Amino acid sequence: MSRSPGRKQENHKISRELFVLTYGALVAQLCKDYEKDEDVNACLDRMGYSIGIRLIDDFLARSAVKRCRSYSETADMIAQVAFKMYLGVTPSVSCNSAMGNEFSLILDKNPLVDFVEELPAERASLCYCNLLCGVIRGALEMVHLAAEVTFLQDRLKGDAVTEIGITFLRKPEDRKHKRN
Amino acid sequence: MAIFSVYVVNKAGGLIYQLDHYAPRADTEKTFSFPLDLVLRPHDERIVVAFGQRDGIRVGHAVLAINGAEVNGRFTADGKDVLEFLGNPANYPVSIRFGRHRLSSNEKLMLASMFHSLFAIGSQLSPEVGSSGIEMLETDTFKLHCFQTLTGIKFMVLADPRQTGIDALLRKIYEIYSDFALKNPFYSLEMPIRCELFDQNLKLALEVAEKAGPFGPGS
Numbered sequence A: 001m002s003r004s005p006g007r008k009q010e011n012h013k014i015s016r017e018l019f020v021l022t023y024g025a026l027v028a029q030l031c032k033d034y035e036k037d038e039d040v041n042a043c044l045d046r047m048g049y050s051i052g053i054r055l056i057d058d059f060l061a062r063s064a065v066k067r068c069r070s071y072s073e074t075a076d077m078i079a080q081v082a083f084k085m086y087l088g089v090t091p092s093v094s095c096n097s098a099m100g101n102e103f104s105l106i107l108d109k110n111p112l113v114d115f116v117e118e119l120p121a122e123r124a125s126l127c128y129c130n131l132l133c134g135v136i137r138g139a140l141e142m143v144h145l146a147a148e149v150t151f152l153q154d155r156l157k158g159d160a161v162t163e164i165g166i167t168f169l170r171k172p173e174d175r176k177h178k179r180n
Numbered sequence B: 001m002a003i004f005s006v007y008v009v010n011k012a013g014g015l016i017y018q019l020d021h022y023a024p025r026a027d028t029e030k031t032f033s034f035p036l037d038l039v040l041r042p043h044d045e046r047i048v049v050a051f052g053q054r055d056g057i058r059v060g061h062a063v064l065a066i067n068g069a070e071v072n073g074r075f076t077a078d079g080k081d082v083l084e085f086l087g088n089p090a091n092y093p094v095s096i097r098f099g100r101h102r103l104s105s106n107e108k109l110m111l112a113s114m115f116h117s118l119f120a121i122g123s124q125l126s127p128e129v130g131s132s133g134i135e136m137l138e139t140d141t142f143k144l145h146c147f148q149t150l151t152g153i154k155f156m157v158l159a160d161p162r163q164t165g166i167d168a169l170l171r172k173i174y175e176i177y178s179d180f181a182l183k184n185p186f187y188s189l190e191m192p193i194r195c196e197l198f199d200q201n202l203k204l205a206l207e208v209a210e211k212a213g214p215f216g217p218g219s
Helices: A018-034 A037-063 A071-086 A130-142 A173-175 B081-088 B105-125 B168-179 B195-216
Strands: A092-096 A100-106 A149-155 A160-169 B003-009 B014-018 B028-034 B039-043 B046-051 B062-066 B094-099 B136-138 B143-148 B154-160
Touching: A018 A037, A037 A130, A037 B168, A071 A092, A071 A100, A071 A130, A071 A160, A071 B154, A100 B154, A130 A160, B003 B105, B003 B136, B003 B168, B014 B105, B014 B195, B039 B081, B062 B081, B105 B143, B105 B154, B143 B168, B154 B168, B168 B195
Parallel strands: none
Antiparallel strands: A092 A100, A100 A160, A149 A160, B003 B014, B003 B154, B028 B094, B039 B046, B046 B062, B062 B094, B136 B143, B143 B154
């Protein structure tokens, strides 16, 4: 994963705190700009989407993974490779439905909420990390997998764990016609 | 050992980036006296040699310049029709420059879309299930390598047939694209790439690949 010699900055790591602070500032500003929680959530999701559609190529270029052959392979790839690469954590994956198209990623450590203990009372339905949902949704769309990604449980709202639910929408038969 | 050009094609088959890195120009300029022993005929918007190959002037070469002045399609620099001009004995002796014509950007766009379609047809025609499209096209003067990403972008490299390490170069170009094109917030997806950093880093990568020569890149 090393950069080419052409790049001037070698291993120029930016501090994790700065990233978490930037994200916090972003959410705080959105809360000032929008009154309703749904609007903030939608805005975070949109931002995450535009990150996801670009991040997917970076992920594929650096990890050189092969095409996933099933939804469960895809979910495993997201949890074990992508989350590890970008956030340094590895959520655990569980399959929620008998049909095999609903999965949950359970995060026990979430770097984005390092400095947040709980949501303020007037922002009870804010999904603080909704950006992540948008990123996953955008990235999957670029590899022709339509999915709905939402937070099923959130530690900030008082639940036991943070759980991201991924529901793949298109039926697997459609993939026969897709290009390899 | 040379890499001739790089093409990047988006999901819809449109050419979004093209770089001519090295073009082996084989122009030949000769003085002729009447009558001309080459058979010339119009083709598209050019005058090409149909017969009478000799001395470096091959069939298919186009008339590039007459008496030093570049021709404009079928007309000379001063507006006269080339075939009429060359049919008149009074204009001889005349010096004509022949060579392979450079592709215009419209032609490149068309050819890239055509290759996009052929790539898809290739994967459909294959007797094996789940095979990829055309990955390599080999001729005696060049090899065309194509790499399609999982997101549908195609990177094509035309290189000398003896050049090795093109697979690694294609992956490297993918990395450069994901860095300098995609991470540029002002670059819109699927649009032509107009990013200086992308150009610079791509040229660097091509030079590294060329220097590695026939033994492949060292790293």
